[in-house]
Amino acid sequence: MTLxxxxxxxxxxxxxxxxxxxxxxxxxxxxLLQHVIRTARQLDPGRITVVYGHGGExxxxxxxxxxxxxxxxxxxxxTGHAVDQAMPSVRDEDTVLVLYGDVPLIQAKTLAVxxxxxxxxxLAVLTAKxxxxxxxxxxxxxxxxxxxxxxxxxxxxxxxxLIHEIxxxxxxxxxxxxRGWLQRLDNRNAQGEHYLTDVIAMAASDGVEVESVSxxxxxxxxxxxxxxxxxxxxxxxxxxxxxRLMRGGVTLADPARLEVRGEVSAGRDCSIDINVVLEGxxxxxxxxxxxxxxxxxxxxxxxxxxxxAHCVIEDSVVGKHCLVGPFARIRPETQLAxxxxxxxxxxxxxSTIAKGSKINHLSxxxxxxxxxxxxxxxxxxxxxxxxxxxHLTEIGDNVFVGSDTQLVAPVxxxxxxxxxxxxxxxxxxxxxxxxxxxxxQQTITGWTRPSKDKT
Ligand code: UD1
Ligand code: CA
Numbered sequence: 423m424t425l426x427x428x429x430x431x432x433x434x435x436x437x438x439x440x441x442x443x444x445x446x447x448x449x450x451x452x453x454l455l456q457h458v459i460r461t462a463r464q465l466d467p468g469r470i471t472v473v474y475g476h477g478g479e480x481x482x483x484x485x486x487x488x489x490x491x492x493x494x495x496x497x498x499x500x501t502g503h504a505v506d507q508a509m510p511s512v513r514d515e516d517t518v519l520v521l522y523g524d525v526p527l528i529q530a531k532t533l534a535v536x537x538x539x540x541x542x543x544x545l546a547v548l549t550a551k552x553x554x555x556x557x558x559x560x561x562x563x564x565x566x567x568x569x570x571x572x573x574x575x576x577x578x579x580x581x582x583x584l585i586h587e588i589x590x591x592x593x594x595x596x597x598x599x600x601r602g603w604l605q606r607l608d609n610r611n612a613q614g615e616h617y618l619t620d621v622i623a624m625a626a627s628d629g630v631e632v633e634s635v636s637x638x639x640x641x642x643x644x645x646x647x648x649x650x651x652x653x654x655x656x657x658x659x660x661x662x663x664x665x666r667l668m669r670g671g672v673t674l675a676d677p678a679r680l681e682v683r684g685e686v687s688a689g690r691d692c693s694i695d696i697n698v699v700l701e702g703x704x705x706x707x708x709x710x711x712x713x714x715x716x717x718x719x720x721x722x723x724x725x726x727x728x729x730x731a732h733c734v735i736e737d738s739v740v741g742k743h744c745l746v747g748p749f750a751r752i753r754p755e756t757q758l759a760x761x762x763x764x765x766x767x768x769x770x771x772x773s774t775i776a777k778g779s780k781i782n783h784l785s786x787x788x789x790x791x792x793x794x795x796x797x798x799x800x801x802x803x804x805x806x807x808x809x810x811x812x813h814l815t816e817i818g819d820n821v822f823v824g825s826d827t828q829l830v831a832p833v834x835x836x837x838x839x840x841x842x843x844x845x846x847x848x849x850x851x852x853x854x855x856x857x858x859x860x861x862x863q864q865t866i867t868g869w870t871r872p873s874k875d876k877t
Contacts, residue, residue: 423515423516423517423541424467424468424469424513424515424516424517425465425466425467425468425516425517425519425537426467426468426469426471426508426511426512426516426517426518426519426597427462427465427467427469427470427471427518427519427520427521428471428473428505428508428518428519428520428521429455429458429459429462429470429471429472429473429490429520429521429522429523430473430501430504430505430520430521430522430523431445431455431472431473431474431475431478431481431522431523431524432473432474432475432476432478432495432498432504433475433498433523433524434475434477434498435524435647437647437648438646438647438648438649438652439649442480443477443478443480443481444523444524444646445481445523445524446480446481446484447646447649447652448683449526449646449652449655449656449659450656450659450660450663450682450683450684451682451683451684451701451702452683452684453484453485454523454524454526454646455472455481455485455523455524455526456485456488457526457527458521458522458523458525458526458528459472459485459488459490461521461528461529461530461533462519462521464530465519465530465533465534465537467519468516469491469511470488470489470490470491471490471491471492471493471508471511472485472490472491472492472493472523473493473494473495473504473505473507473508474492474493474494474495475494475495475496475498476494476496476497478494491508491511493507493508494507495507499609499615499616500607500609500613500615500616500617500618501591501615501616501617501618501619502604502607502615502616502617502618502619502620502621503607503615503616504618505518505520505600505604505618506604506605506607506616509597509600509601509604512597512601513597514597514598514601515597515598516597517537517540517541517594517595517596517597518540518594518595518596518597518600519533519536519537519540519592519593519594520591520592520593520594520618521533521592522591522592522645524645524646524647525590525591525592525642525643525644525645525646526646526655526659527639527641527642527643527644527655527658527659527662528592528637528642528643529637529638529639529642531638532548532635532637532638532639532642533592533594535635536548536592536593536594536635537594539594539633539635540594540595540596541596543596543630543631544595544630544631544632544633545593545594545595545596545599545600545621545622545625545630545631545632545633546593546594546595546632546633546634546635547561547569547572547589547590547592547593547622547632547633547634547635548590548591548592548593548634548635548636548637548643549561549587549588549589549590549634549635549636550587550588550590550636550637550640550643551586551587551588551636552586552588553586555583555585555586555587555588556575557575558575558588558589559572559573559574559575559588559589559591559619560572560573560575560578560582560583560585560587560588560589561585561587561588561589561634562582562585562623563587568626568632569622569626569632569633569634570622570623570626570632571620571622571623571626572589572617572619572620572622572623574611574612574613574617574619576611576612576613577611577612587634589619590637590642590643591618591643591645592643593618593621595621595625599625599628599630600621603620603621603624603625603628604616604621606624607620607621641655641658644658660678660680660681660682661677661678663680663682663686664677664678664680664682665677667680667682667686667688667694670688670690671688671689671690671691671692672688672690672691672692672693672694672706673691673692673693673694674693674694675693675694675695675696675714676696679696679697679698680694680696680698680700681698681699681700682700683699683700683701683702684700684701684702684703684704684719684720685702685703685704686700686704686705686706687704687705687706688705688706688710689706689707689708689709689710689725690708690709691708691709692706692707692708692709692710692711692712693710693711693712694712695712695713695714695715695716695731696714696715697714697715698712698714698715698716698717698718699716699717699718700718700719701717701718701719701720702719702720703720704718704719704720704721704722704723705721705722705723706723707723707724707725707726707727707742708725708726709725709726710723710724710725710726710727710728710729711727711728711729712729713728713729713730713731713732713733713747713748714731714732715731715732716729716731716732716733716734716735716747717733717734717735718733718735718736719735719736719737720736720737720738721735721736721737721738721739721740722738722739722740723739723740723744724739724740724741724742724743724744724760725742725743726742726743727740727741727742727743727744727745727746728744728745728746729746729747730745730746730747730748730750731747731748731749732747732748732749733746733747733748733749733750733751733752734750734751734752735750735751735752736752736753736754737753737754737755737756738752738753738754738755738756738757738758739756739757739758740752740758740762741757741758741759741760741761741762741777742760742761743760743761744758744760744761744762744763744764745762745763745764746758746762746763746764747764747765747766748766749766749767750764750765750766750767750768750769750770751768751769751770752764752769752770753769753770753771753772754771754772755771755772755773756770756771756772756773756774756775757773757774757775758770758775759774759775759776759777759778759779759794760777760778761777761778762775762776762777762778762779762780762781763779763780763781763782764781764782765780765781765782765783766782766783766784767783767784767785768781768782768783768784768785768786768787769785769786769787769788770786770787770788771786771787771788771789772788772789773787773788773789773790773791773792774790774791774792775787775790775792775796776792776793776794776795776796776819777794777795778794778795779792779793779794779795779796779797779798780796780797780798781798781802782798782800783800783801784800784801785798785800785801785802785803786802786803786804787802787804788804788806788807788812789804789806789812789813789814789815789831790804790806790814790815790816790817790831791814791815791816791817792817792821793817793818793819793820793821793837794819794820795819795820796817796818796819796820796821796822796823797821797822797823798823799822799823799824799825799826799827799843800825800826801825801826801827802823802825802826802827802828802829803827803828803829804828804829804831805828805829805830805831806831812831813831813832814831814832815829815831815832815833815834815835816833816834816835817829817834817835818834818835818836818837818838818839818853819837819838820837820838821835821836821837821838821839821840821841822839822840822841823835823841824840824841824842824843824844824845824858825843825844826843826844827841827843827844827845827846827847828845828846828847829847830846830847830848833847833848833849833850833851834850834851835847835850835851836850836851836852836853836854836855837853837854838853838854839851839852839853839854839855839856839857840855840856840857841856841857841858842856842857842858842859842860843858843860844858844860845857845858845859845860846859847859
């Protein structure tokens with residue numbers, strides 16, 4: 423029995439007031455639909471089919487790499503009609519699970535319970551008891567408490583509107599039975615739609631057991647209809663990430679002031695201060711400390727590294743025991759080996775810095791290979807760009823560069839070289855020598871400043 427997962431995503435999402443399809447709006451940096459696809463994949467299905475709507479080409483493009491099947495529902499004739507679009511590639515012996523592209527917090531463990539019941543021959547529906555059931559379909563039960571149907575808000579009687587047990591929309595069923603029920607759906611209801619929910623009454627009258635399952639976490643069934651709900655779900659998702667990190671041994675100064683916009687892994691005893699944003703793939707070793715206001719995107723940080731306040735680091739590797747910041751900017755393709763020190767107002771781009779080198783103050787290092795044990799003085803600039811092309815700078819081991827030096831690339835500095843402060847280096851520097859380019863200092867004795875009252 424193969425599991426066939428059908429994700430409904432054909433809705434227009436009008437209330438988002440957006441040129442972007444609703445299911446592409448990000449939650450924790452990832453499109454809503456991608457969350458649902460990832461969760462679906464955890465259930466190891468034979469196939470995941472996304473039912474997308476008119477104008478949804480963009481959705482297909484963005485998520486092209488997800489390895490799902492796409493089925494167009496040209497006209498939105500209802501949730502039952504939408505599921506039916508995906509049925510031709512489903513076999514009767516399969517089990518079908520229906521998910522929603524705009525309900526992203528659903529968890530695999532909850533869905534697994536639905537699937538298990540459907541595999542045993544039942545129709546399984548995920549329900550919840552809400553204080554405010556407004557807008558949801560209501561679960562109808564007979565006097566023995568058995569589920570016998572779902573009535574939509576718009577079709578419900580005054581008495582039915584008082585029911586607090588609601589339909590989340592998620593359901594699982596044996597495919598052959600579901601196919602038969604879908605074929606019998608009609609649209610004689612308040613919205614003129616083919617309601618997926620009508621299969622519950624059909625199952626009950628066919629003598630198929632209808633089972634309700636409740637979500638392990640009340641947030642799981644929340645959907646996104648507008649940007650207010652999107653923001654609410656974002657907070658819930660962020661809280662989950664913060665708790666996952668804390669359970670794994672990370673100290674967070676304030677779980678409400680960490681933003682995870684991607685996939686973060688962290689070793690034990692890391693500590694993260696407030697207002698930190700972690701984007702893309704961020705991997706922290708053990709005992710990494712991140713100061714307030716840091717932004718890291720696609721970064722790997724080694725054990726015991728310390729990032730002080732307000733560092734911005736992107737597509738780079740920070741080695742073990744490095745000390746970075748405050749106010750350092752590390753741009754893509756930079757690799758800091760172990761024990762590198764990068765201080766305030768230093769920008770590094772596309773460079774490798776070997777073990778123990780120090781760039782402590784107000785520098786720009788770009789397109790550079792730097793050896794180990796180098797000391798770069800304050801205000802040193804690598805002039806890597808001639809207005810047309812970028813050029814390489816190579817600095818050997820144990821080099822000392824005096825403050826306010828410009829290294830005009832392409833240029834090489836030999837091992838052990840010392841460069842005097844204030845130099846403009848345009849030619850290669852030999853190893854183990856002192857090199858400087860500096861005009862001689864002179865004093866004009868007896869010189870007086872010009873003044874206005876002199877005639
Ligand atoms: C549906 C359920 C309702 C449940 C509620 C939970 C039905 C008839 N009703 O109502 O019992 O309480 O969800 O949120 O199923 N969609 C399509 N194609 C369509 C219609 C809908 O893909 O033709 C998709 C939408 O994009 C959306 C989902 O199905 O993701 C639900 O559709 P929506 O119109 O929001 O259903 P509700 O009225 O909320
Ligand atoms: Ca809805």
